[in-house]
Amino acid sequence: MIESNRQELKESVIKQADQSVDTLYHYLRLTSVSAQHLAIPETVTFIADLLKKFGGEVQVLDELGGNPVIYGLFPAGEQGNSERTLLFYNHYDVQPPDPLDEWESEPFEPYLKDGTLYGRGTADNKGSLMQRLAAIKALEETEGLPCNVKFLIEGEEEIGSPGLPSYLKKYADLFQADACIWEFGSKDAEERVELFAGIKGSAYFELSTKSASIDLHSSLAAVVDNPAWRLVQALASMKDQNNNILVEGFFDEIEAADEELLQLVRNVPFDKAALSEPFGLTRPLITEARGEIPQDALMLYPTMTICGMVSGYIGEGAKTVLPKEAKVKLDCRMVPGQTGEHLLACFQRHLLRHGFSDIHIELIESQRAYRSNIHDPFLNLVKQTAEEAYQSDVVLYPNSPGTGPMYAFNESLHLPIVSTGVGWAESKAHAPNESIRMKDYVDGALHMAYLLTDFAAK
Ligand SMILES: [Zn+2]
Structure with missing residues (x-):
């Protein structure tokens, strides 16, 4: 077992994080936009070389189609615990930089100003990978790597990870680990570090109806039915004015929340002003009208959202x-237990029962929700080491209100997952002027170094 000298390790992490910045710049210059199939082969080569340069074993997996999935392995050092393996999940693809005219610097040219680094992919998700590699290097230069570390780095996260589940299934043995650190996370507006032990799912639908082969003169509305009205009426039958979802069976599959989960959910902060002011909200929060706790709604309730209509x-x-x-x-943000296929069946039955057999509904894509067992000691380990590394408050969310392929990970690998990352409250992931603060970059690398050390000792 390795004796951990935190001070020595901290100095080493600061040095390695600093030295990794040039490489991070290089990585940020690669325009790896998955939605537009840009620079994928060169980015894969870059990462494979990078992992090798840091001493890792690498496999580029691509025979199942889609953008390649990269496997990396850093075996425990001589004094390390080779019985313990931590898996890092990252993605090398980024969102398109549009709208370009709202960027104050070039999206693919890293720009450092007052300790903040701007560029597409800084927060989501290139900074996190470099930060984790810096932590590994710092450990190797001091006490040695305390456990095995694996990486799964995919290139289709920003387009819904369509290929990932088949790679996970085929390579479940290769990626086997005891726990997983997920790709994203940030500090909130009060400088609290946010950790997420799960994620909501998402099911995306298209509903359509057609009543003629061409647009008609509206005088014919006296005798010809109107598809826009049909769709509006169908939608109105699915949700009432108080935001009750009225689709029969919609809530059937949901796993009940026990007392401890409820407590964890209600312990996380909710800042109404942080939501209403920056977004210029003009209506009261729906949880107020419904007499509900917003944390419950964000983490435990499914949603049904009209994303657009034409x-x-x-x-x-x-x-x-x-x-x-x-x-x-x-779209429906789903909670653990729910499936897109079941919701599709509920919607189809609902439309038929309410006289809307002319309305066609299709499930475009879906990802199930996942929540780690909230009693798993790994969750607390991530939280405690975050408190130590960041020297600030840390909030553990049982799950994020957002979505990602966590369910597929757990289905193949069966392990607790916690998400943490390099972002801050103004990181603007997916938007123009995406950024990270270099102080968080270093503190986060330190968090990973402490976590690996303590994880190996358990
Ligand atoms: Zn993203």
């Missing part, structure tokens, strides 16, 4: 027209 004419001035068709995109 029909007929919405240009300038007037155009009297009876549209030939209407379409809506709808």
Whole structure:
């Protein structure tokens, strides 16, 4: 067992984090936008070389199609505990930089100003990978790597990780580990470090209806039914004005929350002002009208959201027209237990029962929710080492309100997962002027170094 000298390790992490910045810049210059198939082969080569340079064993997996999945292994050092393995999940793809005119610097040219580094992928998710590698290097230069470390770095996270589940299934043995650190996380507006032990799922639907082969003169509305009205009425039958979801069976599969989970959920902070002010909200929060606790809603309740709708004419001035068709995109953020297939069946049955057999519904994509066992000691270990490394408050969320492929990880690997990352409250992931603060970059690397050390000792 390795004696951990925190001070020596801290100095080593600061040095390695500092030395890793040049490489991070190089990584940020690669325009690896998965949605536009940009620079994927060169990014894969870059990462494979990078892992090798840091002393890792690498396999590039690509025979199942999609952008390659990269496997990396850093075996425990001589004095380390080779019985323990931590898996890091990262992704090398980024979101498109649009809208370009809102960037104050070049999106793919890293720009450092007052300790903040700007560029597409700084927060989501290139900074995290470099930070984790810096921690590994710092450990290797001091006490040796205390346990085995594996990486799974994929290139389709920003487009919903369509290929990942088949790679996980095929390579479950290769990626086998005792616990996993997920790809994202940030500090909130009060400088608290946010950790997430799970994630919501998502099911994305398209509903459409058509009543003619061409748009018609609206005088014909006297006799011809209107697809926009049909769709609006169908939607209105699915959710009432108080935001109750009225689709029969919608809540059937949900796993009940026990007392301890409820307590954990209600212990996390909720800052109404941090939500209403920056976003200029004009309506009261729906949880207020419903007398609900917002934390419960964010983490434990599913949603049903109209993401967009189109029909007929919405240009300038007037155009009297009876549209030939209407379409809506709808997403449901799901909680553990729910499946997109079940929701699709519920929607189909609901539409038939309510007289909307003309409305077609399709499940475009879905990802199930996952929540780690909240009693798993790994959760506390991540939290305690974060407190020590960041010297600030840390909040453990049982799950994030967002979505990612955690369910597929657990299905193949069966392990606790906690997400943490390099972001801050103003990181603007997916938006123009994405950034990280270099202080967080170093503190986060220190967190990973402490975590690996203590994880190996358990
Ligand atoms: Zn992202």
